[in-house]
Amino acid sequence: MRKNRLLTILFAFMLLVLAACGNSDTKDTSAAKEKKEAPKPEPTEMILATTTSTQDSGLLDVILPIFEKENNVKVKTIAVGTGQALEMGTKGEADALLTHAPASEKAVVDAGDAINYKRVMYNDFVLVGPTENPAGVSGSDIKAAFQKISESKAVFVSRGDDSGTHKKELGIWTAANLKPEGEWYVSTGQGMGQTLQVAAEKKGYVLTDRATWLAQQKNMPDLKIVVEGGNDLMNIYHVMQVNPEKHNMVNGKDAEKFVEFMVKPETQKVIEEFGKKEYGQSLFVSYTE
Template identity: 55%
Template sequence: MKMLNRSFLVIMALFVAAILAGSPASAADGKNLILATTTSTQDTGLLDLLNPMFEKKTGYFVKTIAVGSGQAMAMGSKGEADVLLVHSPAAEKKFMEEGSGVNRKLVMHNDFIIVGPPSDPAGVKGMKSAPEAVKQIAAKGALFLSRGDNSGTHAKEKDLWKKAGVNPEGQKFYQQTGLGMGQTLNVAAEKKGYTLADRGTYLSLKKNLGMDILVDGDKTLLNIYHVIVVNPEKFPKVNTSAARAYADFVVSKDVQAIIGKFGVDKYGSPLFFPDAGKPDND
């Protein structure tokens, strides 16, 4: 048994050595920035454009963790992220009230749209009110795919059902995918169902989907993105200087101009509309 103990120790030593060797000095010198964000900012490709610019300008290394807004804020409220770029205003306000974040700034908006099969079995095309539209989808029993993942889009969708006075939970026409926006759109397309999507992700996926925008333009469908620095007083391990630099970066004039132009060449219209500095009602 003695021999085994020794070899076990050797292995453990090797293992620890490997772990230490594998983690470059990076961690200690505060060069890493953990950005927790939504799938929509990644799936549209916006962050692939912005983050390298930020890295080049500041020397920080951005670790983008693209999850739903709900999960992003959960990471923030545990101090496991440095900066958040999210779109779930009601949950964000709660996040700020809990003292988990500081310095919440308006970044940009686009809008949510109700998309569905071109045949439009529930006949919602062109309806002006989004709550009325989901009410009609429910009344007709047409399939509706929900993200079901506590993302910003899911929060907005729940809000619509509430406004419509319908509780879709557990009803036959209502299915939850638990997936990101892109995958949920694919599921909806495959099952010929309706879903709520942000315009950016829809536009970037449009070519393969065969789904139409059926309802848009309702004021309740506004999709607003904020950047939030995670509170360093509550979580001392947060890389505040990097987080603040990132927040300042996304609301800076140059970057706002880039956001406003992003996607125009590819989709004919911008995917996001820059809002920094505008009055923030939400």
């Protein structure tokens, strides 16, 4: 009798243990399921106004997905000329700016429309022209090259869009005491990629950033670099955020994150490596302060 009672107690105890384990497993499973099914926060949105060269070169396709994933941000890119990008900043129509016209950028910063202004990278400008090179330009003296093109009335294709490249081109004409005008001087009002296409079609000369040229040259076998390497052909890019205190509708929080992302060592390494495998050289060189 005593033995049967003991067996009954042991059996009841085992049932309690099994029930407790079952409840624990159920709780653990439910907790894991609840954790797994927890909705991911919707990404915030940030507007980046930038020059067409960062898009045409393919750089943005590499770095923006990294930033978006790290910060749960969806970036809307507006690739225009630097002048237009900076104007968007002065109107509070963008959150962050990535451009390459230092003098114009400084004016925007000095006016208080942009803050957190940092140097990011550089490459250089090159003069590209038809393989037959009708103006006979060469070497590294870009002002002398413009002089020869003007004298020979060889076709010159300008972006004409107030971009950083266009500003640089106009500065060279001014430094050479020249005023380009006439049928030989063609203004496209378009981005760098499209302007290169026009130059290829018209067999004309064109000033371009090296990154866009390297990315596009395979489509333009009748064009080649004819002038490069001059000290006055450096092309410096800066990043900045639009001032949220002056423009209260901008996304200052994510814009600040983007500026810091662009200058951190990991991103700088990505920039430095971009293009090496495909083109045998970096399309941009890291250049932080």
